Amino acid sequence: MNRTLYGNLIFELSKKGRKGYSLPHDYDRTHTTAELPQALRRKEAARLPECDELTVVRHYTNLSHNNFGVNDGFYPLGSCTMKYNPVINEEIAAMKAFAGLHPLQPADTCQGALEVYFNLQQSLAELAGLSEFTLNPCAGAHGELTGLMVIRAYHESRRDDARTKVLIPDSAHGTNPASAAVCGLEVVEVHSLADGTVDVDHLRELLADCGSQVAAMMMTNPNTLGIFEPRVLEITELVHAAGGLMYYDGANLNALLGECRPGDMGFDVMHINLHKTFSTPHGGGGPGSGPVGVRQGLESFLPTPRVVFHEEEKQFAVDAPEGALGSIGCFFGNFGVMLKAYAYILTLGRENVKNVGPLATLNANYIKERLRDDFLLPIQGLCKHEVVFDGLADKSTGVTTMDVAKRLLDYGYHAPTIYFPLLFHESLMIEPTENESKETIDAFIDVMHQIAAEAKSDPEMVKSAPHNTPIGRVDDVLAAKHPITTYWKSIEE
């Protein structure tokens, strides 16, 4: 493909008067804007690019070649669980009987869809060790907010209005404090120990200080460093004793899938990212889905609508009971995503689902042990589904984590997550998932060793990478300070 010609911005390809299609000259255009109030009509032309259809098609096809997804190659983006999205999921979600449904049609005309919805609620509850799930939230952070609203509604129902604080470890994902703030709750930070796990002594101090004001503690387990919290049972007991609830951020649930359950650790409310743990796409074919589960006694605080099963009539029905949180989005959430997640659970089956967490953990530990010679491993011992390095072991070359990530692009890999978690200055966070073969992982490890060798032999080459991509090293300072989000200069007026 001719990148020079079609790789330009669509605005730069514009030629005044060029069109894909044109309407007949005698076509009556008055009615297209006649109903619009004067105040809403444009005073001047929109300056849209003018191109013929073939140029547009070539331009966007060219752009699509620059994309990189799980279907293109290894995508070890830590904290994101970039699983393979099985084709059967897509086929089932695209079935006309599902895709053609309307959310307002009577329940007796879509019993199959309601059954899938109900069964997924039940399957997630069983996998999580909780009582009931709502599938309505449309993404992970939407789930966090919904979960915190459930917790708040629970405390308010008992007239315990003083509980306005949420304890959050300093290693948490940024969405946790953001969700708490949006929910009108105050964030209190819990310190981490040097190994990245929760400082339980600091938690005790906080609870002694303001335990009666604690609505909940939010935790990710394994935490954002990929380390299982060894004192999780003690933590949930302490918070419960103070009258608070425990919230489980399901971002890293993949590590535990089939091994242990948040409900059994003492968590009361949680969300699951179907687009991580249950193999639905993150982008492109998205959107996301963040079901929220609760333990027994909290079911009545879940949002509506809910799908229930009436035993006597053997019928699935839509229920919106009084007293619940009400609606938190449109209708039932992203049903297409739920179909994919349900297909994933059924194709794996009860036995194979038990292998997910252990295999993801094995892959991450294999990478950890094979790369620890060239990359600095700040936390020893077993990790779970992801491993965090603190940059290259040899700091004398001046080659940073950013440089390593950019050089990986030259070798055809998506870069790992970098500079998160913030606990280390040169974080490089690798999450292989359970899907990858030993050959794929070995090839990646070889490239990482190769880059470490290049950092010694030719540091300037690594520092100026990438060299083989359509766009080289971008100026991220300029992009952060002076972003240009519109482009129309080249269009002739």
Place this chain on the structure above:
Amino acid sequence: MAKFEEGLLYSESHEYIRVEGEFGFIGISDYAQHALGNVVYVDMPEVDDEVTAGEEFGAVESVKAASDLISPVSGTVVEVNEALEDEPELLNKDAFANWIIKVQLSDPAELDELMDVEAYKKVCE
């Protein structure tokens, strides 16, 4: 390698304070700017705002991360370094010459809790 400056007091969260009489000039250390990378924005309090020792008074955003600024002392903000609004990268050029806020100290005894340059060097090792 990070530079260190004699005569300043340092906190474990990598802020420094240069004390002149009843006033203190607070900024981030060279080690901190080095760890943050290219700074793109500095979120500063306003004049007359109160700051408290150990509590956040603003934030520094770099291309890598946003980090809270923790005040080493308590007091009242009497001046902010407005040059940082347009040129946050001054922190990368010379972190010690470019303080962030000037504070009138309300409790000079708090200074005893801070580290001298030798003790701070050990924290950065």
